[in-house]
Amino acid sequence: MKLAGCSAVVTGGASGLGEATARALAAEGVKVAIFDMNEEKGAKVAADIGGVFCHVNVTSEESVDAGFAKARAAIGQERILINCAGTGNAIKTASRAKETGQIKHFPLDLFNMIVQINLVGTFRCIAKSAAGMLTLEPMEDGERGAIVNTASVAAEDGQMGQAAYSASKGGVVGMTLPIARDLMGEGIRVNTILPGIFNTPLLAAAPDNVKAALSASVPFPKRLGAPAEYASLALEMCRNSYFNGEDVRLDGAIRMSPR
Numbered sequence: 242m243k244l245a246g247c248s249a250v251v252t253g254g255a256s257g258l259g260e261a262t263a264r265a266l267a268a269e270g271v272k273v274a275i276f277d278m279n280e281e282k283g284a285k286v287a288a289d290i291g292g293v294f295c296h297v298n299v300t301s302e303e304s305v306d307a308g309f310a311k312a313r314a315a316i317g318q319e320r321i322l323i324n325c326a327g328t329g330n331a332i333k334t335a336s337r338a339k340e341t342g343q344i345k346h347f348p349l350d351l352f353n354m355i356v357q358i359n360l361v362g363t364f365r366c367i368a369k370s371a372a373g374m375l376t377l378e379p380m381e382d383g384e385r386g387a388i389v390n391t392a393s394v395a396a397e398d399g400q401m402g403q404a405a406y407s408a409s410k411g412g413v414v415g416m417t418l419p420i421a422r423d424l425m426g427e428g429i430r431v432n433t434i435l436p437g438i439f440n441t442p443l444l445a446a447a448p449d450n451v452k453a454a455l456s457a458s459v460p461f462p463k464r465l466g467a468p469a470e471y472a473s474l475a476l477e478m479c480r481n482s483y484f485n486g487e488d489v490r491l492d493g494a495i496r497m498s499p500r
Contacts, residue, residue, distance in 0.1 A: 242320070242384050242479055245270030249321035250312055252276040252299060252366055255283035257441035258391060259325030261468030262475050264290055266321070269476065274312030274319070276305075276326065276366075292316070299326045299362030309369055318377055320386045321479055322370040327359045327391060327409075331402035352405040359409035363390055367420060367431070374429050383428045387479040390417065390433040394490055397435070398497040410435075414488045421486035430485040432478040437492025440465035459493040466491065 249266050253259035254275035260282075263273045267290035276297035277283040287294035293315040297308035312319065335346045367388055374386035392413040399407030413433055421431040438444070438455050444465065447455075456464045474491055478484045 242380065242382070242387055242482060244321075244476065244479060246272075247320040248272045248274070248312075248316045248318065249323065250274045250276060250309070250319045250366075250370060251323045251325060252297070252362075253324075253326035253391075255279040255286055255294075257325070257443070258436065258439065258468050258471045259323065260286050261472040262323050262325065263292065265469070265472035265476055266323075267292060271321065272316035274308075274316055276308050276312075297326075299366060300357045302365065305365055305369060309373065313373065318373050319370060320374065320377065320380075320384075322366060322386070322388045323475055324363045324366055324388070324390045326362060326366075328355065329359075329395075329403070329406040330355060332405070333402050334404050347404060352408075355405035356409045356412070359406070360412040363413055364416065371420075371424055371427075371429055375427055379428050382482050384430070384482060385428040386430070388420075388429065388431045389475045389478050390431070392433050392435045392488065394435050394437045394492050394495065394497060396488075397490075400497050401500045417488055418486045425485075430478075430482070432484055432486070433488045434471060434474055434478070435488060435490045435492070436466060436471055437490070437495045438465050439471065440467060458498075459495050462493055464493075466493065 249271050251259050251263040254263040255277035267273050273292035275283045275287050275294050280296050283294040295308035295311045298304040332347045337344050377385045390413050393410040395403050395407045396410040396414045417433040
């Protein structure tokens, strides 16, 4: 797929992996709409890259519909969708308090929240974006669009406390091939990236010794991943027309320990 001149939507585009990808797309001549909850940061990134910001909550049907309507009115029907919106938590399935012996379990509303954002929110954006892509004329190579999702290495080797996060990201991995098959007759490709430990705003606030320990746990290179490295793979998944139905780890060969 030739990127220049295309339109793209990047969810979670106000910071981290999404911001890096939005900037990389814009540098290739792509018109970019950023979906995010953080209006201040999202509007700044959009202004920097000559794009459009849309305040979107991916768990809300109405919010997502409004976001796509605003984006398409400003930059046209997107041929590219990058799903980076997501979050996580760390709660054991069941545990006993050391001090009191009190037993508690993972609150189901918090489990459901993670699944709704990471898995259902991703699918909601895929389905609505793909429906829009179906209205486009195919490009020279028969393509109508490309979709890239963000899972996590936790989809395959989740740590203690990551039951909800791993389940949500495992769901993203699990639906990649079926969606690619659903859309194969329409020239829309679907791929997923499984990032390892990346230097995103989530980790920026961590103490230096924690970041050093995380860096040392990566086989090679012994550092945190750079958001630009995620963006590079996301763009290649869009460019390379033979890239379809794949789930690719981007992790420096790390395999997460139980804790």
